[in-house]
Amino acid sequence: MWKFFSLDEIKKSLLMALWFIFLTFPIMVIRVNPIYNVVEWRWQNMALVGAGAFFLSFLWRYFLEYKNPAPSKPADDAAVSRSGRFSELLRSSGTRRLAIGAAVILALAFPYLFSSYQVNIMTTALIYVVLGLGLNIVVGLAGLLDLGYVAFYAVGAYSYALLNLHFGLSFWICLPIGAALAALFGILLGFPVLRLRGDYLAIVTLGFGEIIRLVLENWNDFSKGPSGIAGIPRPGIPGIEMSLNASSVFLYFLMIALALFTIMVVSRLRNSRIGRAWIALREDEIACQAMGVDKTKTKLTAFALGATWAGMGGVMFAAKTTFINPASFTFLESAIILSIVVLGGMGSIIGVIASAFILILLPEYLRAFSEYRMLIFGAVLVIMMVFRPQGLISNVRQTYRFKGLQENKEGD
Amino acid sequence: MSAVLTINGLTMDFGGLRAVDKVHLDVRQGEIVALIGPNGAGKTTLFNCITGLYKPTGGDILAIPPGGAAKRINGLKPNQVTEIGLARTFQNIRLFPNMTVLENVMIGRHCRTNSKILGAVLRNSRTRREEEEIVAFSYHLLERVRLERHVNDFARNLPYGAQRRLEIARALATEPFLLLLDEPAAGMNPHETRELDDLITRIQEEMDISILLIEHDMKLVMNISDRIFVMEYGKEIAVGTPLEIRGNPRVIEAYLGEEAHA
Numbered sequence: 124m125w126k127f128f129s130l131d132e133i134k135k136s137l138l139m140a141l142w143f144i145f146l147t148f149p150i151m152v153i154r155v156n157p158i159y160n161v162v163e164w165r166w167q168n169m170a171l172v173g174a175g176a177f178f179l180s181f182l183w184r185y186f187l188e189y190k191n192p193a194p195s196k197p198a199d200d201a202a203v204s205r206s207g208r209f210s211e212l213l214r215s216s217g218t219r220r221l222a223i224g225a226a227v228i229l230a231l232a233f234p235y236l237f238s239s240y241q242v243n244i245m246t247t248a249l250i251y252v253v254l255g256l257g258l259n260i261v262v263g264l265a266g267l268l269d270l271g272y273v274a275f276y277a278v279g280a281y282s283y284a285l286l287n288l289h290f291g292l293s294f295w296i297c298l299p300i301g302a303a304l305a306a307l308f309g310i311l312l313g314f315p316v317l318r319l320r321g322d323y324l325a326i327v328t329l330g331f332g333e334i335i336r337l338v339l340e341n342w343n344d345f346s347k348g349p350s351g352i353a354g355i356p357r358p359g360i361p362g363i364e365m366s367l368n369a370s371s372v373f374l375y376f377l378m379i380a381l382a383l384f385t386i387m388v389v390s391r392l393r394n395s396r397i398g399r400a401w402i403a404l405r406e407d408e409i410a411c412q413a414m415g416v417d418k419t420k421t422k423l424t425a426f427a428l429g430a431t432w433a434g435m436g437g438v439m440f441a442a443k444t445t446f447i448n449p450a451s452f453t454f455l456e457s458a459i460i461l462s463i464v465v466l467g468g469m470g471s472i473i474g475v476i477a478s479a480f481i482l483i484l485l486p487e488y489l490r491a492f493s494e495y496r497m498l499i500f501g502a503v504l505v506i507m508m509v510f511r512p513q514g515l516i517s518n519v520r521q522t523y524r525f526k527g528l529q530e531n532k533e534g535d
Numbered sequence: 536m537s538a539v540l541t542i543n544g545l546t547m548d549f550g551g552l553r554a555v556d557k558v559h560l561d562v563r564q565g566e567i568v569a570l571i572g573p574n575g576a577g578k579t580t581l582f583n584c585i586t587g588l589y590k591p592t593g594g595d596i597l598a599i600p601p602g603g604a605a606k607r608i609n610g611l612k613p614n615q616v617t618e619i620g621l622a623r624t625f626q627n628i629r630l631f632p633n634m635t636v637l638e639n640v641m642i643g644r645h646c647r648t649n650s651k652i653l654g655a656v657l658r659n660s661r662t663r664r665e666e667e668e669i670v671a672f673s674y675h676l677l678e679r680v681r682l683e684r685h686v687n688d689f690a691r692n693l694p695y696g697a698q699r700r701l702e703i704a705r706a707l708a709t710e711p712f713l714l715l716l717d718e719p720a721a722g723m724n725p726h727e728t729r730e731l732d733d734l735i736t737r738i739q740e741e742m743d744i745s746i747l748l749i750e751h752d753m754k755l756v757m758n759i760s761d762r763i764f765v766m767e768y769g770k771e772i773a774v775g776t777p778l779e780i781r782g783n784p785r786v787i788e789a790y791l792g793e794e795a796h797a
Contacts, residue, residue: 391656395654395655396650396655397655399642400642402633406633407630407631410631413586413588413617413622413629414642414709415647417612424652428652520633523670523674525674
């Protein structure tokens with residue numbers, strides 16, 4: 124690290140510090156007090172910003188260097204083993220069993236250890252786990268960049284709210300209906316975008332998401348417009364009265380069950396005939412077709428299945444908040460779900476689960492830092508993408524063992 | 536010998552440009568047929584027409600599976616053509632780089648298997664059996680092209696020659712009766728080319744698959760082909776055995792001559 128303290132590096136850091144001082148000058152140094160009509164100059168803040176930026180820019184470049192070692196051979200090998208160690212740890216069955224055991228106990232005990240506020244936050248995080256895993260099918264596996272995913276979430280939420288409002292249908296009937304309706308919308312969106320890829324697809328899906336939201340906002344007779352729908356019942360077990368607290372715990376366990384179901388389905392799909400076709404489609408569309416994979420069918424199943432989970436997540440969301448309006452389904456929501464997938468690592472299940480918890484829980488627990496919390500949230504995103512662009516867990520594929528392979532290796 | 540592929544007066548226009556002009560071509564069962572010609576002669580365009588990537592402007596492409604009826608395959612989708620039994624490789628390798636070597640071959644089994652979403656989720660005995668069959672079949676093919684040591688490696692990490700062999704294995708996984716190879720020896724060193732030469736002959740003999748290949752390596756072409764078609768500027772200029780083609784003055788002028796001078 125000592126080679127960093129050359130004159131050149133110090134100059135770079137000095138420039139960085141000056142630039143940050145300049146940028147933060149209006150907010151960090153000047154404070155206008157309108158009551159007494161005085162301007163307060165907080166020079167010590169400027170010194171802090173300068174020193175901080177100077178130091179952090181060193182750190183930043185040090186870590187960049189650490190991440191991309193100079194192209195000498197031994198350093199390369201070190202980098203490989205470094206990134207491999209974590210996945211190795213994940214793969215060994217002992218640690219895996221221990222981790223799963225700990226997670227199960229924690230998940231079961233959670234509502235009895237923490238307040239109902241915490242339980243509610245955790246339920247929200249679990250909804251995002253399901254949404255992330257659903258979008259992971261579309262973006263991570265099939266490689267179709269979908270920026271309007273929140274539309275299916277809205278379809279699920281509104282199908283429960285409206286069916287309950289008009290026909291009094293219960294949560295349990297609406298859960299599959301919401302999922303099916305979302306899947307139907309997934310196919311409806313899928314047809315016109317079959318020929319599109321990449322940026323074009325992103326724009327069309329973005330538009331689709333906005334259309335759904337604007338329809339919900341403006342079609343008052345249908346969706347009650349911006350005022351939304353209130354008084355959506357929480358899910359319950361027929362015949363049993365539940366207190367508010369008990370029903371939120373019940374919803375928490377319901378959400379755990381749905382998340383586990385999602386994990387099972389997605390992990391099984393990923394290493395199936397369909398899952399492989401999705402990945403092949405992501406890797407090379409033309410080769411994939413030439414190898415006998417029906418592009419249309421494969422894309423539509425990806426859209427429909429991805430949307431199904433959003434639909435279920437939406438029903439859960441409506442049941443949890445008991446009130447929904449179009450403001451809950453803005454583009455920002457799609458962006459956060461997409462960040463979950465990208466941050467977790469495209470196609471990785473554990474990665475997506477971890478990043479859903481990080482991205483949803485971080486802003487909640489950072490409330491202690493009040494006005495800085497979104498700043499820290501943004502910084503975490505940027506730092507992650509700079510230092511680990513492949514996501515928390517990079518592409519891991521199933522491996523197979525064959526009898527005789529070992530002998531062949533030795534005989535070779 | 537009955538034909539497995541017959542092309543009659545095939546024409547392909549791109550706007551005002553005629554890339555393939557009334558080409559006639561046929562491949563008989565068990566034959567290795569080479570398609571040669573200078574760069575830009577329309578060979579790959581012809582391949583793309585056969586395999587459904589392009590919809591030809593005119594003419595007929597008939598595929599005749601051994602023991603089956605002839606099917607006109609113009610304008611079918613690529614996956615439908617593959618399902619009928621024509622499989623191809625690409626001039627610039629098009630593997631699935633972030634999938635393992637085995638998974639690349641397993642994709643080839645897609646159109647010969649049929650487990651659905653429900654089967655995948657439930658993992659019932661039928662799906663599990665099918666999956667085992669896919670793995671066994673794919674592994675067997677990898678042994679054939681001598682890539683079994685790399686089963687669990689990512690395809691992008693393979694050496695160049697191995698990537699070409701993997702593409703052939705992937706195409707074979709679709710159980711074709713006609714294999715179309717687009718410049719399989721491009722970028723290979725002489726040693727790798729000799730191995731490829733051997734591999735192609737073995738595929739034809741042991742698996743009873745007819746082969747149509749585009750190639751610039753004249754040694755390979757002359758060694759293994761039963762017949763050669765020569766194209767220039769979209770037109771077919773000669774057909775014959777390697778010996779006849781070697782002596783054909785038009786071919787020498789258009790193609791071999793340039794090489795002789797070089």
